[in-house]
Amino acid sequence: xxxxxxxxxxxxKTRGRSRGIMPTVxxxxxxxxxxxxxxxxxxxxILLPIGLWWFLAFQGAKFIPFPGEVWQALVTLQKQGVLxxxxxxxCFRVGCGFLLAALLSAPIGIAMGTFASIxxxxxxxxxxxxxxPSPAFIPLLILYFDIGxxxxxxxxxxxxxxxxxxxxxxxxxxxxxxxxxxxxxxxxLRHQVLFQVITPHVIPNILDAFRVNMAASWNLVVVAxxxxxxxxxGKRIELAQRTLSTDKIFGYLIVLGLxxxxxDLFFQLLLRLFCRWAVD
Amino acid sequence: MHLETFNLxxxxxxxxxxxxxLKDINLHVETGQFVCAVGASGSGKTxxxxxxxxxxxxxxxxxxxxxxxxxxxxxxRGMVFQSYTLYPWMSVAKNVGFGxxxxxxAKSLRSQRVAEYLDVVGLSQFANAYPRELSGGMKQRxxxxxxxxxxxxxxxxxxxxxxxxxxxxxxMQEFLLDLWRRTGTSILMIxxxxxxxxxxxxRIYVLTARPGSIQQEVQLNLPPERTYTTxxxxxxxxxxxxxxxxxxxxxxxxxx
Ligand SMILES: Nc1ncnc2c1ncn2[C@@H]1O[C@H](COP(=O)(O)OP(=O)(O)OP(=O)(O)O)[C@@H](O)[C@H]1O
Ligand SMILES: [Mg+2]
Numbered sequence: 001x002x003x004x005x006x007x008x009x010x011x012x013k014t015r016g017r018s019r020g021i022m023p024t025v026x027x028x029x030x031x032x033x034x035x036x037x038x039x040x041x042x043x044x045x046i047l048l049p050i051g052l053w054w055f056l057a058f059q060g061a062k063f064i065p066f067p068g069e070v071w072q073a074l075v076t077l078q079k080q081g082v083l084x085x086x087x088x089x090x091c092f093r094v095g096c097g098f099l100l101a102a103l104l105s106a107p108i109g110i111a112m113g114t115f116a117s118i119x120x121x122x123x124x125x126x127x128x129x130x131x132x133p134s135p136a137f138i139p140l141l142i143l144y145f146d147i148g149x150x151x152x153x154x155x156x157x158x159x160x161x162x163x164x165x166x167x168x169x170x171x172x173x174x175x176x177x178x179x180x181x182x183x184x185x186x187x188x189l190r191h192q193v194l195f196q197v198i199t200p201h202v203i204p205n206i207l208d209a210f211r212v213n214m215a216a217s218w219n220l221v222v223v224a225x226x227x228x229x230x231x232x233x234g235k236r237i238e239l240a241q242r243t244l245s246t247d248k249i250f251g252y253l254i255v256l257g258l259x260x261x262x263x264d265l266f267f268q269l270l271l272r273l274f275c276r277w278a279v280d
Numbered sequence: 281m282h283l284e285t286f287n288l289x290x291x292x293x294x295x296x297x298x299x300x301x302l303k304d305i306n307l308h309v310e311t312g313q314f315v316c317a318v319g320a321s322g323s324g325k326t327x328x329x330x331x332x333x334x335x336x337x338x339x340x341x342x343x344x345x346x347x348x349x350x351x352x353x354x355x356x357r358g359m360v361f362q363s364y365t366l367y368p369w370m371s372v373a374k375n376v377g378f379g380x381x382x383x384x385x386a387k388s389l390r391s392q393r394v395a396e397y398l399d400v401v402g403l404s405q406f407a408n409a410y411p412r413e414l415s416g417g418m419k420q421r422x423x424x425x426x427x428x429x430x431x432x433x434x435x436x437x438x439x440x441x442x443x444x445x446x447x448x449x450x451x452m453q454e455f456l457l458d459l460w461r462r463t464g465t466s467i468l469m470i471x472x473x474x475x476x477x478x479x480x481x482x483r484i485y486v487l488t489a490r491p492g493s494i495q496q497e498v499q500l501n502l503p504p505e506r507t508y509t510t511x512x513x514x515x516x517x518x519x520x521x522x523x524x525x526x527x528x529x530x531x532x533x534x535x536x
Pocket of ligand 1: 292293294299301319320321322323324325326327328472
């Protein structure tokens with residue numbers, strides 16, 4: 001008697017493949033996870049390091065202050081007005097340097113992405129200069145501009161502008177060619193294609209580039225302040241090092257992180273407000 | 281409107297050397313006509329349409345619209361691409377009105393015209409939707425409305441329904457015929473779907489496979505009022521078979 005349900009050849013059933021893909025929640029690819037799991041993991045991501053930190057402090061590890069001590073140090077600095085002054089000074093430098101870089105990099109990046117001629121003109125030199133670490137410019141900047149705010153702003157500018165330009169240029173390459181051609185067949189002129197098609201198409205990418213490169217600006221402001229400054233978040237860290245005040249160092253690092261996060265969220269908000277079409 | 285091409289040739293320079301894509305193309309479209317060009321994949325159909333649109337220059341030969349040579353793209357030759365090329369950051373209404381905006385048409389007239397054409401393509405309720413919220417057929421209708429809103433002398437269409445399913449395709453074909461009758465726009469449409477070409481057009485150019493050249497011009501004598509019953513006409517099938525046979529014959533082996 002022939003079997004009614006013939007078995008698949010066993011060779012096809014090896015290595016557990018026969019059951020297909022196992023259902024999962026945690027390892028879903030490119031899909032959302034349930035909200036309660038998400039919030040649990042988010043909380044874990046913050047609380048676990050803090051717990052570890054507290055544990056190390058509790059164990060009496062060298063130069064590791066308790067979270068409470070760090071909080072106290074910050075409160076004290078805030079009461080003295082030092083924290084505000086430092087934050088303001090650093091924000092001012094990052095703000096100026098970054099704004100300058102942004103204002104310049106958006107048009108240059110768009111122009112380089114759009115016109116092969118401008119690209120040929122600018123890409124080689126930018127490609128070289130961007131590999132020069134901007135802190136290496138500090139000695140020269142001090143010679144040319146003296147030790148002052150201008151030197152710090154220019155340092156941040158140099159460290160940000162080239163990456164912005166190249167990222168924006170790359171974004172322009174992803175504007176579909178047919179969209180540009182469709183514009184021509186609708187009677188569009190070159191400048192209309194540039195300003196009314198290419199530019200709006202890359203604005204989300206520009207905001208993204210700004211968001212990413214903002215991190216570089218924050219790195220550089222600390223570097224600049226280590227060289228010379230009266231106040232600033234980076235400067236305070238250096239001063240704290242001299243007195244071995246690790247509580248202040250921890251506190252300022254956290255402030256730096258939170259400020260960066262706030263700026264990041266601000267850019268994401270801008271994207272959601274002005275480029276609804278590009279975000280889900 | 282009178283569109284005519286004279287001895288069009290098009291080469292592409294590739295890594296393998298010169299590639300002859302179009303060979304001696306002579307075709308014409310008159311005011312209010314609906315003309316189709318059919319050919320196998322790779323026979324240069326898209327290239328032909330791009331030449332007429334002015335997006336690409338012929339290697340030799342020329343293209344005349346109303347006695348003037350085509351030197352570049354222009355609003356009098358509207359184009360509908362095979363892939364739905366809508367501006368993703370603009371609403372449906374803004375997409376449809378964009379050509380008019382580019383040409384400097386005043387806002388009040390523009391919104392009036394947009395409303396008109398949205399109505400024509402039956403998408404008035406979707407005026408404020410974004411392209412990503414639309415289905416493929418709806419997107420293509422927006423693209424058609426956008427091209428028509430600029431009131432081109434001729435509408436060039438590159439396999440506009442190629443990516444649609446059978447039902448949607450049939451609906452869109454009837455929609456396009458209706459649109460054509462109401463607006464009186466001349467249409468030159470490229471397709472590889474022989475049935476579609478016979479159903480829609482009054483005249484068909486059959487292209488050979490690479491290099492694309494005009495193998496035959498087929499004049500269709502079908503009733504002007506095309507409905508789904510047209511497909512059941514005996515000579516509908518006859519035309520389809522005739523063109524199919526033409527497409528099957530190998531081109532003469534004189535490929536350069
Ligand atoms: N820019 C280009 N450079 C080089 N070769 C090209 C270029 N554009 C098209 N070709 C070649 O020309 C030939 C015809 O291409 P075309 O896109 O016009 O064909 P088609 O008839 O539209 O095909 P399909 O039905 O698949 O859309 C192809 O062999 C293609 O490789
Ligand atoms: Mg094609």
